[in-house]
Amino acid sequence: MKFILKFLASLSIFFAGCCAYAEDSPNIVYILVDNWGWGDIRIQGGSIPTPRIDALAGEGMRMTNFNVENQCVPTRSAIMTGRLPIRSGTHRVTYGLPYGMAPWEYTLPELLSDAGYQTALFGKWHLGDVEGRLPTDQGFDQWYGIKNTTDEAGYSSTPQFDPEVVPQPYIWQGKKGQPSTKVKPFDLDSRKTIDREIVERSEAFIGEQAKTGSPFFLYMALTQIHPPLGHNPEFDNATGTGIYGDIITEVDYNVGRIVDALNNAGIADNTILILSGDNGAVTEGIGGGSNGPWRAGFTGYEGGLRTVGMVRWPNKIAAGSVSDEIFAALDWMPTLANLLGEAGRIPTDRPIDGVDQSAFLLGDQEKSSREHVLVYIGDELFAVKWRTFKIHLKTIESLWAPIQTPVFPIVYDVRNDPGEDNELIKESLFAYSWVYAAMGKVLTEKGASMVEYPNIKPGQDFEGYE
Template identity: 75%
Template sequence: GYNTALFGKWHLGDVEGRLPTDQGFDQWFGVKNTSDEAGYSSTAQFDTSIVPLPYIWEGEKGKPSRKVKPFNLESRKTIDREIVERSEAFIAKQAHSDKPFFAYVALTQVHPPLGYHPDFINASRKGMYSDILMELDYNIGRILDALSKAEVAENTIVILSGDNGAVTDGIGGGSTGPWRGGFTGYEGGLRTVGIVRWPEKIKAGRVSDEIFSTLDWMPTLASLIGEEKRIPADRPIDGIDQSAFIKGSQDNSDREHILFYIGDDLFAVKWRSFKIHLKTNETLWSPVQTYLFPPVYDVANDPGEDNNLMKFNLFAHSWVYVPMGQILKEKGESMKKYRNINPGEVFSGY
C-alpha cells in the first residue's frame, strides 16, 4: 500500500469517524471544513456557546485528532505556508521509503476571507487578489521543487485542479473567462483548472476540451498505477477510467456526459457539447429559476450560454431532451437498485 497524507482543507465530515485519518489517510493537518470559518470569530456577535471556535487540526491514524491553534483571520494568513512546509517534509521523508506515497495538498487559496502571507504584501503591486495569486503560484512551485529535490519528480503523478469555478462577487478579482456564472450550474461554475504531469509516462504540452470529471480520478489513477483490480466491483462507480485519454493513446475522453448538482438538486446535464439546464441561478445570491422547457445551449459555439437553442427555430433542438432522459432514467434505476450510502454509515455492501 501507499503512505498517505492530507494537508489543507478537508470538508468531508467534521466529527471523529469522518476525518481524513478515518478515511484512508495516515496523517493530516488542516481545517475540518471550509476557509469561511476563519472569519467567524471576527464578527461582532460570534458566540462560542452556539458555534464552536474554529481550529486548525492535526492527526495520525488510530489516534484522536488534536487542535493546533485557532483558525482566525491571523492564522488564515499563514496556513498555506504551513501546508506547504508539511508537504515538503512528507515528500522528503517518503522519498527514502520502500513504499510509494500519496499526498493530497488542499491549499486554501483563493477563497474568502482573503488573507495571505506577509511575504506577499504588495508583491504584485496590483492589489490583494494579485498578491494572493503570486502566493499560490509560489506555493505550487515549492511542491514541485520538493519533488525534484527528493529526486522523485520524474515518476510522480502531479494533478493540479480546483473544486469550482471562480466566484467573483465581492472578492476583488477572478474571472470565468468566456464562460457564464461562477459557483452556478453554468460552465463558469463547472470548469476549473485541470493539469496533470507525469514526465515518465505523459507527454507534455497536450491541451484538450474533452469532458473530464473529478469523479474520474479514482479509477483513472488506479489504472495508471496498475491497481485497477482494487476498484470495487460490487457497486456502481461514478468515475470513468480515463487512463488511455490521459496518456495520449486516444484523443477522445471516454466520458460523454456529466450531471451537475447543487446540494441535492440536479441543475444541469451536459451531454457532448450540449448543456441542458433544469434549474439555474445567476449568482450565489440570486433565486433559483425552474423551467417549463429547459433551455439548451451548445457550449462549443456558445461558451457564454447566451443563445437558448430551444428558442432558435422554435423547438428544433428538443430532440436533445431524449439523451438527457435516457441518462436520467439509467441513473434513477441504478440509484433504486444501489441506494445511496448515508453519511457516517458503516457500509457492509449491497
Template identity: 55%
Template sequence: MTRLSRQIITAAITTLPLMAAAPSVAQVSQPNIIYLLVDNWGWGDIGLQGSIVPTPEIDALAAQGMRFLNFNIENQCTPTRSAIHTGRLPIRSGTQKVAAPGEPDGLAPWEYTIAELLSDAGYKTALFGKWHIGSQVGRHPSDQGYDEWWGINEGSNAAAYTSTAEFDPAVAATPHFWQGKKGAPSYETELYDIAGKTTFDRKITDRAVDYIQRNADAEDPFFLYVGFTQFHPPWVVHPEFDGVSGAGYYSDIKYEVDHNIGRILETLETANAAENTIVILTGDNGPGTLPQGLGYATGEVGGSTGPWRGALSTGYEGGLRTPGMIRWPGEIQPGVVTNEIISVLDIYPTLATLVGASDRIPTDRPIDGIDQSAFLLGNQETSNRQHIVTFVGDDVFAVKWRDLKVHFLVAEATFSEIKRLTFPQVYNVKEDPAEQFELWGNEGFSHAWVMTPVTKILTDLTQSMADFPNIQPGQDFSGYE
C-alpha cells in the same frame, strides 16, 4: 468579441493532436502521486488561460503534461472533495452540498476512499490543508485512509467566525486546526482564525515540502493530497505577498498560490523524485460572486471564469470548469491541450488503474468515475466520457452531453435565487461559451432531440439510485444488502 474570447474559443475547438507514437508502458508500477487542490479557482486565473497576473510556475507545469480545457468539477467545496475521494456522485454519499455548522456531514466510514485504496496498494498517505468531508471525529482523514494529516476539518470560511462581534463560543464551536494519525482519534491544536488563515497555505506548503523530502527515497511510494485554502474567503494573503501585484488582494493571492505550487514542484526536482511522480493540479469549483451583484464573474477581482458564464453554486460552466492539468514524465506526453470532457469523478478509477490497483475499486456500489488512463497515456485520442450531470444540492440543474448543455434549473450567481424553467434551455458550449444564445427556443424547438440522450442518462441514473439508495447526510451507513 474580444481577442481573448476568440483565442479561448479557438483553443476549445481545436485540440492539439496527440503524437502518433504512444508513450511507453509505465516503467515504474507505483509512481508517487501528488494532488494539488486550489480552492474557489477560476478557469481564467492562470496565465495560459488569460490571467493578467502571471502564473509562471503553474504555466510551466501545464506545459510539461496534459492541460484540460474541459475539466469539470462539482458545484461546491464538499461535493468536489467527495468526488475526488470516492469516484461517486456526491449525492450518493450524502455530501452533495456544504453542510452548515451543526448539520450532519461527512463521508460515511463505509466509503472506500482513494487514500484507503492506495494505502491498501502499498502507499504511504498524507493530507495537509483542507479536508471538508467530515467535521466529526471518526470522519477525519486519518479515519479514511491517511496515515497522517494536519489542517482544518471544515470550510475555509470558519477562520472568520471569531472575528464577528456576535460570535458566542457558548453556542458555536470555536474553529481550530486539527491533526491526527491513522489508528488514533484526531485532535484540535491551535486556534483557526484570520491570523491563522493568513499563513495557512504557507504552512501547508512547508509540510508538503517536508513530507516529500522525508519520503522521496523511501521504499514505498507516497500519495500526498494538498488542500490549499486560497482563493476562498476570508480573503487574506501571506505578508510576503501583500501588495506585490499592485492590483489588490486577489491578484496578490495569485502570486502566493503560484509560489507555493512552485516550491512543491522544486522540491520534487531537488529530491530527484519528479520523474517518478504523478502531479495533478485542479480547482474544486469556480469563484464565487457577491450577493450585491447578480451578474457573473468576468474580471480579476473575485476570480476570472474566462469566457464562461456563471460561478460557484450555479450550473453554468464558469462554476464547473477550473484549471486542470496532470504531469507524469515519460508517460504522459508533454504539451498536450485537450477539450475532451474530463470529470473530477474520473480521478479515482484512473489513478487506481495507473498504479495497477484497479482490482481494488469496489464492485458493491456505483462508481460514477470513468477510467481515463488510456486517454492520458496517449493510447487513444478521445476521452471515455461524453456527459456531465450537474447537481446543485439535491437537484439536477444541468446535463452536458458532448458540446450541448441542457439546463433545467438556473441560478445566475452564487447567492441568487433559483429559477425553474418552463422548457429546458439548450446551449452549445463550444460555439457559445458564455451560454448566451439559447437554442431550444430561439431555433424553434429544433434542438429538442437532444433530450433523447439526456433523458436516457437521467433515467439510468434514477434507476441506479433506486437500486442503490443514496446515503443521507451524516448517516451511519454500513453497506447495501
C-alpha cells in the same frame, strides 16, 4: 534451513500481497486550490502572472474541459470516492449539521494504502468533522489542517461570536489510529499563514518519502482562494493590483515550491502531479476572480463546473498537450487505480460514477471516456452537459439568486457559445429537441441505478447495500 525457506516463502507472500507494483509505483501528488476560476491562470487568460503554473501546464496535459462539482464538499468527495456526491450524502456545504462521508465509503487514500502507499493530507478536509469521519479514518496515515470550511476563520472576528454555542475553530493534526488533536485556533491571523504550513509539511513529507523509496500519495488541499481573503504577509502588494492578485501570486509560488521539492528529491519523473480547482471563482464582492469565457461561477453554467485542471507524468503523459475533452473530478479515483495496475481494488458493491481515463491520458485513445456531466447544486439536478451541449433544467444567475425553472429545458452549445446565451430550442423552433433524448438516456440510466442503490443521506450511518 527449513526455517529459512519458510521465512523466504512468507516474505514472498508478503511482497506479492502487499506491494506487487511497489518498484514501479508512481507517487501521486494532488494539489487542490479552493474556489479557483478557470481564468485565474495566465495561460488561460488571467490578468495576474502565474509563471510556475503555466510552466507546469506545459510539462503535462492541460485540460480545458475539466469539470468539478458545484461546491467545496461535493468536489472533495468526488475526488475521494469516484461517486456522485448525491449518492454519498456529500452534495452540499452544511454548517453545524451532521455531514461527511460515511466510514463505509472506500476512498482513494484507502485504495492506495491497501496498495502499499504512504498517504498524507495537508490542508482542508471538509468531508466530516467528527471522530470516525476524519482524514485518518478515511485512509490517510497523517493529516494537518482544518476539518471544515475556511469560512470558520472568520467566526471569531464577528462581535457576537459565542464559543459556547459554536466552538472556536482550530487547526488540527492527527495520525492514523490516534485521535486528532488541536494545534492552534483557526482565525484571521492563522488564516494568513496556514497555506505556508501546508506547503512546508508537504515538502518535508516528499523529502522523507523519497528517502524511504516507498510510493506515496500526497493530497495538498490549499485554503486559498477561499474567503475570508488573507494571505502570507510576504505577498503584500505583490502585484499592485490588490489582494486578489497577491493571493494568486502566493498560490503560484506555493505550487512552484512543490514542483521544486519533487525535482530536488529526484522523483519528479516517477510522480503523477495533478493540479486543479474545486469549483469556479467567486467573482462578486471580492475584487477579483475570473471564470474566463465561462458564465457565472457557483451556478449550473460552465463557470460553476469548469475549472483549472492539469496533470503531469513525465514520459507517460504527453508534455505540452492541451485537451478540450470532457474530464471530471469523479474520474480520478478509477483512473489512478488503473494507471497503477490496481483496478482490482475499485469496489464493485456500489455504483462508481467516475470512468477510467487512463488510456486517454496516456495518449492511447484520442477521445475521453466521458460524454456527460451531471450538474447538481445541492440535491437538485440543474443541468446535464452532454458532448458539446448543455441542457439546463433549472437556472440561477448567482449563488444568491432565485432558482428558475423553464417549461422546456434550455439548451446551449457550449463549444461555440461559451457565454451560454444563444438558446437553441427557441432559435431552432425545437429542431434541437433531439438533445433532450440524449439527456433522457443518461438520466434514465442514473435514475435506475439510484433506485437499486438508494442515495445515502447527509450524516447517515451507512454500512452497505444488501
